[in-house]
Amino acid sequence: MAASSVAVSELLHNMNKQISVLYPKAACVIRRISTPSSRCDSQLQLRAKSAPQQLVGVVGLEVHAQINSKTKLFSGSPVGFSAPPNCLVSPFDASLPGTLPVLNKRCVEAAVMTGLALNCTINKKSLFDRKHYFYADLPAGYQITQLRRPIAVDGMLTYSLLGGKKRSQVIRKTVTIKQIQLEQDSGKSLHDDLRSQTLIDLNRAGVGLMELVMEPDMSCGEEAAAAVRELQLILQALGTCHANMSEGQLRVDANVSVHKPGEPLGIRTEVKNINSVRYLARAIDYEIQRQTEVLQRGGTVQNETRAYDSKSGETIPMRDKEGLQDYRFMPEPNLPPVIVYEDNASLPTGIDACQAVVVQKIRAGLPELPSVKRDRLVQTYGILPEHGFTLVNEDGLVEYFEAVLKATKKEPRKVIGWVTNELVGRLKQQDMSVSQSPISPSALAELLELQESGHISSSVAKQVFQEMWRSSGKTASQIIQEQDLGLVSDATQLHNICQKVVDSHPDEVHAIRNGNKKVLNKLMGLVQKETKGRADPVLVRAILQEKTS
Ligand SMILES: Nc1ncnc2c1ncn2[C@@H]1O[C@H](COP(=O)(O)OP(=O)(O)OP(=O)(O)O)[C@@H](O)[C@H]1O
Numbered sequence: 373m374a375a376s377s378v379a380v381s382e383l384l385h386n387m388n389k390q391i392s393v394l395y396p397k398a399a400c401v402i403r404r405i406s407t408p409s410s411r412c413d414s415q416l417q418l419r420a421k422s423a424p425q426q427l428v429g430v431v432g433l434e435v436h437a438q439i440n441s442k443t444k445l446f447s448g449s450p451v452g453f454s455a456p457p458n459c460l461v462s463p464f465d466a467s468l469p470g471t472l473p474v475l476n477k478r479c480v481e482a483a484v485m486t487g488l489a490l491n492c493t494i495n496k497k498s499l500f501d502r503k504h505y506f507y508a509d510l511p512a513g514y515q516i517t518q519l520r521r522p523i524a525v526d527g528m529l530t531y532s533l534l535g536g537k538k539r540s541q542v543i544r545k546t547v548t549i550k551q552i553q554l555e556q557d558s559g560k561s562l563h564d565d566l567r568s569q570t571l572i573d574l575n576r577a578g579v580g581l582m583e584l585v586m587e588p589d590m591s592c593g594e595e596a597a598a599a600v601r602e603l604q605l606i607l608q609a610l611g612t613c614h615a616n617m618s619e620g621q622l623r624v625d626a627n628v629s630v631h632k633p634g635e636p637l638g639i640r641t642e643v644k645n646i647n648s649v650r651y652l653a654r655a656i657d658y659e660i661q662r663q664t665e666v667l668q669r670g671g672t673v674q675n676e677t678r679a680y681d682s683k684s685g686e687t688i689p690m691r692d693k694e695g696l697q698d699y700r701f702m703p704e705p706n707l708p709p710v711i712v713y714e715d716n717a718s719l720p721t722g723i724d725a726c727q728a729v730v731v732q733k734i735r736a737g738l739p740e741l742p743s744v745k746r747d748r749l750v751q752t753y754g755i756l757p758e759h760g761f762t763l764v765n766e767d768g769l770v771e772y773f774e775a776v777l778k779a780t781k782k783e784p785r786k787v788i789g790w791v792t793n794e795l796v797g798r799l800k801q802q803d804m805s806v807s808q809s810p811i812s813p814s815a816l817a818e819l820l821e822l823q824e825s826g827h828i829s830s831s832v833a834k835q836v837f838q839e840m841w842r843s844s845g846k847t848a849s850q851i852i853q854e855q856d857l858g859l860v861s862d863a864t865q866l867h868n869i870c871q872k873v874v875d876s877h878p879d880e881v882h883a884i885r886n887g888n889k890k891v892l893n894k895l896m897g898l899v900q901k902e903t904k905g906r907a908d909p910v911l912v913r914a915i916l917q918e919k920t921s
Pocket residue numbers: 430431432433434585586587588589625627628629637638639640642
């Protein structure tokens with residue numbers, strides 16, 4: 373078919389003018405209920421209050437991951453995110469008569485690679501089906517997907533959470549991946565509220581998606597958020613999906629129900645298209661709480677699709693899928709089965725190895741996955757598992773940490789706390805990413821060197837860090853010089869300060885003399901207070917020991 377993309381764009385532009393689909397506003401308001409904390413602990417507390425048979429949450433996710441490929445799943449149109457509307461549309465994407473799908477090999481390889489990384493069985497033969505529904509952004513009136521036999525099945529995703537009292541214990545969990553299916557993305561509906569019309573952009577129509585369907589193995593928002601974050605890291609490591617949620621490359625539908633343990637699963641609602649890990653956790657916990665309250669009031673949960681409103685923190689019913697959907701699934705007649713081969717030896721004669729998808733070749737090219745990377749970091753640097761967890765989970769933090777190490781002689785175990793506590797703590801406070809840090813790795817390294825070499829005490833180092841953050845650009849030495857924060861090691865000066873502290877705290881001195889050596893730390897703290905944290909701690913300890921002996 374030889375229609376140029378310009379002609380198609382014009383055609384679609386005219387179509388847009390004519391399409392004025394009024395979508396009913398999903399604004400059915402529900403009673404505001406308390407927004408629960410996003411931690412599973414809140415559920416445990418809930419359970420404990422009215423044990424023994426308390427309702428618990430059950431969560432199963434469907435994740436749509438846009439395949440990182442230059443072209444779409446069944447057409448040669450380029451894939452792009454910020455192009456003007458309807459300029460990345462081939463005749464096939466617009467469903468013009470006479471066009472046929474041609475499967476993109478790269479998309480199949482990406483799905484196989486993702487399946488292998490998630491411990492799935494790869495189906496050597498998978499099939500495409502048509503799933504019918506009628507949306508203005510789906511020009512064919514059906515989506516090509518894989519219902520009967522998807523490309524990958526029976527996998528497992530292992531993810532971790534930080535738990536325990538201090539949230540520093542790494543807790544491992546797994547969720548079963550039921551299947552990974554290849555399918556087409558739809559176009560986008562752009563609602564123009566002012567003119568009460570909806571315009572269609574088909575740039576996204578036909579982009580390759582992997583839909584990952586998880587079993588309902590999770591129980592709260594925090595678990596789901598951790599699983600999705602791990603999946604995001606895996607996909608990014610594989611390069612099969614950029615997995616940027618805010619750009620819609622990774623979209624999550626959360627299926628949520630509540631039940632009493634040991635009893636059959638409850639009726640699920642499906643919260644659609646959540647585009648941030650934080651919102652995912654909040655939407656799920658809200659939904660668990662809402663359903664719990666409905667059942668406790670004697671009501672029933674409706675099997676419906678809902679949307680998450682990030683402003684109110686609530687989920688609201690969507691009217692678009694009301695009633696039972698009949699997708700009228702049928703085999704896709706225009707595509708043969710997808711065949712993949714285990715290895716080159718199993719290729720039938722006459723099949724070119726370059727044209728075939730060979731599982732073994734893809735397996736051999738699997739990169740280091742995040743879980744392996746965490747273990748390696750723990751081994752290499754002698755850091756704790758929770759540090760490995762934080763390093764890998766924050767974008768760019770491993771690189772930052774390693775750059776600091778390169779520029780300092782300080783031991784990795786001493787550097788890690790600065791990076792995972794001081795730096796990450798500050799970044800989180802201000803909702804910033806590692807790349808936005810006002811303190812560069814070399815600037816932090818300089819500060820740590822000054823501490824290591826005894827120029828400043830550790831408490832001053834923390835002060836200087838805060839100052840460097842505020843006055844971005846100033847080096848640690850500049851700040852130390854300007855504010856006269858260098859270590860005080862003058863013995864006479866320290867003797868005088870220690871004497872003052874000892875004289876004004878007779879009870880503490882008495883306690884130390886009676887063997888309670890811990891009290892010495894209190895006196896040391898007082899000396900540091902006097903000197904604004906600048907006193908040489910080794911010298912101060914020696915002087916105080918002498919004066920209290
Ligand atoms: N009782 C339940 N509570 C919570 N989650 C559930 C429950 N039953 C099933 N699920 C989850 O619902 C999801 C069902 O996804 P699936 O793609 O099979 O069907 P669907 O949601 O009906 O179809 P569609 O792809 O059109 O949304 C799975 O992630 C599964 O784990």
